[in-house]
Amino acid sequence: MNTKDFRKLIRVYFAPKLHEVGFMGTDHHFVKTTDNHFIYTLVIQADKSGGSCVMEMGVHLDFLPNSIGEFKSSNEITTYDCEFRKRLNKNPNWFKRFFTVERERWFQYGETEDDAIVTIHEMKQLFLHQGMTYFSQFNDLRVITSISLAEIIARSKKIENFGAPLDLRLALLIARTHKFLGNDRVAKEYAQWGLNNIGKAKGLIKDFEGICRGRL
Structure with missing residues (x-):
């Protein structure tokens, strides 16, 4: 499966859940603004060779520029603009942990639509548990x-x-x-x-x- 088709499935099987927890976006860039100056972002980054992706989260402050000195609105900002960034990797089983490389921790699209839907559900569950826990750390500027x-x-x-x-x-x-x-x-x-x-x-x-x- 190619990235274009995989993103169409993200719109159906992942994006609605992100919208439920306050994120805006459609298929690979998502942003959530808060009342305490934090901006949460998620990018589903495709492998340039195709066939897989990785999720990366970002946190930024709405009164700060990005790393190259630009101020961006919540409609423009992406994970790549954020000062705090963390990858949300799939957890390899014990065999892969010892005998495979980091690339194996990317999410494989699979060959069929059913394969891709299984992958997207795995991504969604990982985000709802580990991803939202990560963002919850940033709830007050005293952090x-x-x-x-x-x-x-x-x-x-x-x-x-x-x-x-x-x-x-x-x-x-x-x-x-x-x-x-x-x-x-x-x-x-x-x-x-x-x-x-x-x-x-x-x-x-x-x-x-x-x-x-x-x-x-």
């Missing part, structure tokens, strides 16, 4: 502001579970969130740490300096 510099430096398990960006981008995101909330002193602490540890990420200097000077 962001509670991340300490020590946790960033150690790349704590919590940060890994969030699918957070790497240390400097995460520090910038936290600094911007504190700034948005009016916590100027703490925002400057994170920004100054970023400047002190900038390394080769020269492109972020102006962003950190802006926060130190009182800009978001």
